[in-house]
Amino acid sequence: MKIVFIALTILVAGCSSSYKPMSASGGYAEQKINDNTWQVSYEGRSSSDAVEIKDYAVLRAAELCIEQGYSKFTLTSINDTSRVKTYSYKPFSGSANTLDSCAGTNGVTPSQNQITRRYVIPAARLTVNCSDNGSKAEVANSTAAQLRQKYNLPEPRRYIARVSN
Missing domain, CATH: 3.30.1360 (Gyrase A; domain 2)
Structure with a gap:
């Protein structure tokens, strides 16, 4: 609590x-x-x-x-x-689990779709x-x-x- x-x-x-x-x-x-x-x-x-x-x-x-x-x-x-700030990123898809992470591959790959966000300061x-x-x-x-x-x-x-x- x-x-x-x-x-x-x-x-x-x-x-x-x-x-x-x-x-x-x-x-x-x-x-x-x-x-x-x-x-x-x-x-x-x-x-x-x-x-x-x-x-x-x-x-x-x-x-x-x-x-x-x-x-x-x-x-x-x-x-x-x-002022307006813009940032872009590619979201990740897939899932990560402990075994994949320990093996060096986390099972997560970047998506092909880029997302752009704008916000005002x-x-x-x-x-x-x-x-x-x-x-x-x-x-x-x-x-x-x-x-x-x-x-x-x-x-x-x-x-x-x-x-x-």
């Missing part, structure tokens, strides 16, 4: 995107353009929702401005940078201008809080206020 629970947990976790720095399975990355302007990108998994990926890029933009000491931000560009890239003023600028703290609540993300440690005794 324990193994089934662990397997289901891994399966469910593997199907959703997680908010994190860039790794082999996606995440956010940023590049500084000037003192208060950054380019932020977020790439998800093929099972990720495009809206979620865009929201994660906006969340990272808000957090980045907060980290830099700014209270507001303006998105000057938002681009869908999703959702991604977004935006440019953010961090500031402390501007009537049309988004308030970084409230935007970040709303997106964290929407996706049930924990508050980063660096934002938790410390109470001194």
Whole structure:
């Protein structure tokens, strides 16, 4: 029973995107353009929702401005940078058994029919201008809080206020 629970947990976790720095399975990355302007990108998994990926890029933009000491931000560009990946393979036919495997022939032969699969890797890239003023600028703290609540993300440690005794 324990193994089934662990397997289901891994399966469910593997199907959703997680908010994190860039790794082999996606995440956010940023590049500084000037003192208060950054380019932020977020790439998800093929099972990720495009809206979620865009929201994660906006969340990272808000957090980045907060980290830099700014209270507001303006998105000057938002681009869908999703890409299509294709892979092809030949399925195997036949059966493998222990005796065939021990003899060096596994009884499995490649099929003549090639199968091609296509999938979309959702991604977004935006440019953010961090500031402390501007009537049309988004308030970084409230935007970040709303997106964290929407996706049930924990508050980063660096934002938790410390109470001194």
